[in-house]
Amino acid sequence: MKRLTIVCGVALALGAQTAALAQARPDFSGTWRLNVSKSAPNVAGNTPNIPFPSQIVARQTPTDISVESTSIRQQPVSAVYKLDGSKVTVQAPEGISETGEAKFDGPNLVITSRRSFSSPAGEVVVDFKEVWSLSGSALTIEKTRTQSGDTSNSKAVYDKT
């Protein structure tokens, strides 16, 4: 009887913990449009420093999040990230190889990826880190790019449509 009580207690505690974790995770699902006026300078348009997509479509479930990023006259980039942080292949335009992973850090979603492609200067490798955070109907993405030992970062704000 005592053993049954302990087993039930542990099961309830685990269930409550899982539910609490699920509740703590914000839902990034939606169609998000870049708000240039609320973003850092040069996130889009001619000669961006770190370009951000003009639109992001995200669909989140308890186990994964699919992200499709599109920009004007640029090939889309999409991926279905497992929220346990395991590595997945990113569907990048032809000529680009990319892998990435996503996991929650408190209320923020952190997506890291490594992109490689060939160029007339040889193979190019770029590392990206994106931190997604929600505030009302606004999505803020802070992006860091590391390439050839140099790190740059920028921030963009998206409105839900």
Add this chain to the structure above:
Amino acid sequence: MRMKLFATLSFGILLAATVPVLAHHSFSATYDGNKPITLRGTVSKLGWQNPHAHIYVDVKNADGKVVTWEVESAGPTALLKQGLRKEDFVGAEVIIKGFLAKDGTPTVNASSFTLVESKKEFVNEQTTP
């Protein structure tokens, strides 16, 4: 005779007006925003004209082969505004950050660059879409 002269002049004016329009193309039409690149090399030639200055940079690959890159930058007015003169470039070592051309040629659009010796830096501040 007058009609012929008028037609020739009109055609000439139209042609002249088309050249700057072609030269001032959008980033997204020519360059791949998914392919950022950093280059380090020596300026071998300079095209100092509006609407874009063109800097030709000799970059040594990992295999030792030198490739001349065409770097499209902001126009001379914007460069001068940030303290960069034509004389600063020729023979200078530069670090370029930009984006590859979609056509796979050694061409980049510079979002920023640094003249290594003088430490002069240019960051594109253009914000128009």
